[in-house]
Amino acid sequence: MKSRKPIPLLKLRKRKHSQPGQSKKDQNLNINQNEDTDQEQAVPIHLHRELKKNIEYIKQMVGNSSDIVIREFDLGQTGEIKIAIFYTDGLADKSFVNDFILESLMVNIRTANLGSDVLSKKNIYEIIKSHSLPAGEINELVDFNKVFYHILSGDTVVLMDGFLKGLSIGSRGWADRGVQEPSSQTVVRGPKDGFSETLRTNTALIRRRIKDPNLRIETKQIGKKTQTDVSIIYLKDVADEKLVQEVKARLKKINIDAILESGYIEELIQDETYSPFPTVYNTERPDSVAGGILEGRIAIVVDGTPFVLLVPALFVHFFQSSEDYYQRADIATLIRFLRYFAFFLALITPSAYIAVTTFHQEMIPTPLLISLSSQREGVPFPALVEALMMEVTFEILREAGVRMPRAIGSSISIVGALVIGQAAVEAGIISASMVIIVSLTAISSFVSPTFNMGISVRILRFIFMFLAATFGLFGIILGLIMMVLHLNSLRSFGIPYLAPNAPFILKDQKDNFLRLPHWSLHSRPALINQQETVKENTASPKPPQPDEANQ
Incomplete structure (x- = not known):
């Protein structure tokens, strides 16, 4: 069986200019x-030749903010060269600014061996740019848009009197969280x-x-x-x-x-x-x-x-x-099948229970039907209302567990679920079997490796519950058909959302539901990649000739 040829990247509809009936997103x-970012669209305001006017304009624009540091000093034999540096306290590394910028400009430049060059107002810009600043990232600035961007990004800006341009030195050094273990996608091995x-x-x-x-x-x-x-x-x-x-x-x-x-x-x-x-x-x-x-x-x-x-x-x-990809191929394949099974459990378990107990009791074995009927004997609500009450309660508990402080969040959600579930069964509001169904559904929704796909299942679950309460199993089948049709209509940057299953691409099935061994994964996905499709060269290298080996 031959696989189909890769589908070329689909052209997306071009958005036109805003019209009266246009949506907010458009x-x-x-x-x-032809325009770039807003920063580049803005009309550039060029630097003034006088340093004093540049300082006044910057102070005016930032509103004399206390975190904007402006340091003025003089250079030259008689102090005729006026210089100022600008940086944001908290975003710039103060040690770097003091040790490698201020010290270089105020101390080292006076004692530097400049050869035939003499420190003067004419050549101070080139001397500072080429000889005085021990920094790896230096950019030339000619307008205030760039000046404000670099200052507010943590860089240090140097402006000199008599020049229509300045310099920005990379000095970003704010405090950050650092590299830690991911909290949303944990793994056992990796x-x-x-x-x-x-x-x-x-x-x-x-x-x-x-x-x-x-x-x-x-x-x-x-x-x-x-x-x-x-x-x-x-x-x-x-x-x-x-x-x-x-x-x-x-x-x-x-x-x-x-x-x-x-x-x-x-x-x-x-x-x-x-x-x-x-x-x-x-x-x-x-x-x-x-x-x-x-x-x-x-x-x-x-x-x-x-x-x-x-x-x-x-x-x-x-x-x-x-x-x-860190586990063996057989273990990875088993876990993938388990994820797909959990996806369908989280999607249709409550709706299947509603459909079977409401419309299709003949499908349940007699001993189990008698047990379920005895449990629901004192429950005043139909199966749909019973399921909605439990599902909504569990969603509230789940959201509360996320928003509560970590020290008590997990305990509140677990204890709350146990206490509320047991109390509801003893009070005769819901049946014990419904607690089992909702618990199985909730656990299955957590199996998905990505959080946003789990949210999608939580949304669709309520739609399937209403379909099951209205049409029974026929409603569930109708919902599945509509869901598959919707999935077939989706694109992600022009690529069919259900690829490589629809369209079916045989060579991409080795890393789809199955995960074959690494030695067989020698090609990249056909639709995503259309240039260098081969990951590795499976041909063995040519051995060296005897005379080449002796050299």
């Missing part, structure tokens, strides 16, 4: 294709490091795993007020160029005041808004992101959050864990 994304809230730390964790010069990290600022750094990371010779351009185009269209978390980006670039299923993958694990990049996916890293986005994201991607 209006937020409405921006000219790396324990997770992303943090610092962009450069996150890119370093990915670069540490993929030491390939073709790994591209491109950063831009999104958000008119926050100017949040957003980086896209991909392998140049692996990722599809059309996919890379599509990701850049969607990010370029974003026109919004603030980007405070990667969830903003996810909602603005996703293919389908009104769908319970996620089409953008997010994770705290650097190894998951590195694995996706090696397959041809593109990572989107947002400064200020430990959750990194990965696109395109397919349905099967949300049932795969990074631990699948």
Whole structure:
């Protein structure tokens, strides 16, 4: 049986300029294709030649904020050279500023051997730029937009009297959480490091795993007020160029005041808004992101959050864990089947119980039917109301456990569930069998490796319960058909959401429901990657000739 040819990247509908009847999402994304970020769109205000006027303008714009430090000093034989440095207290590394910037400009430059050059007002700019600053990151500034961006990002800006340009020195050094174990996607075997809230730390964790010069990290600022750094990371010779351009185009269209978390980006670039299923993958694990990049996916890293986005994201991607590739192939395959089974349990267990006990009692064995009937003898509510009461109560307990302080959150949720469930059964409000059904459903919903797919199941579960209470098993089957049709209509950056199952791609089945041994995983997904599809060269290298071996 031959596999189908890979489907080319589907062209998405282009958003037009805002019209009176346009949706809010389209209006937020409405921006000219030829324009870049808001920072680059703003009319540049060039620096003034007089240092005093530059200082006054900066003070005026920041409103004399106490965390903006301005240090003025003089250079030259008679102090004729006026210089000022600007940095934000708390964002810049004070030790670096004092030891490598201020000391270099105020002390070392006076005793430096400049050869034939004499420290003067004419050549002070080139001397400072080329000889005096022991820093690895130095940029030239000519307008105030860049000046404010670097100051408020933690860099140190140096301005000199008599020059229409200045310098920014990389001195970012704010306190961060550091690299810790991920809290949302834990594994038994595998790396324990997770992303943090610092962009450069996150890119370093990915670069540490993929030491390939073709790994591209491109950063831009999104958000008119926050100017949040957003980086896209991909392998140049692996990722599809059309996919890379599509990701850049969607990010370029974003026109919004603030980007405070990667969830903003996810909602603005996703293919389908009104769908319970996620089409953008997010994770705290650097190894998951590195694995996706090696397959041809593109990572989107947002400064200020430990959750990194990965696109395109397919349905099967949300049932795969990074631990699948650290365990043996047979164990990983068994666990994957267990996840899919738990997905269907969490989805239709309450609805199946409602349908069978309400419409299809003949399907239940007689001893079990007698037992269920005796349990429900004193229950005044139908099965649907009974299930809704338990499901809503459990959702409230689950949300309360998340929001409560950690010291008491878990105990409140567990004790609350046990006490409320037992009290409700003894009071005759619900049956004991319903407690078992709801407990099994709740446990099954936690099996999913990704939190957002578990939320999708929680939403759909209530829809299936109403269908089961109305039409019985026929309603459940109708709901499953509609769900599969909806899944078939979804795309993630132009890639069919149910690939490689619909369309069926035979060669990609080795890492779908099954996880074959690593030696057989020698090709990348066909639809995601259309350039370098082979992961490794299976041909054995040619042995050296005898004369070559003796040399």
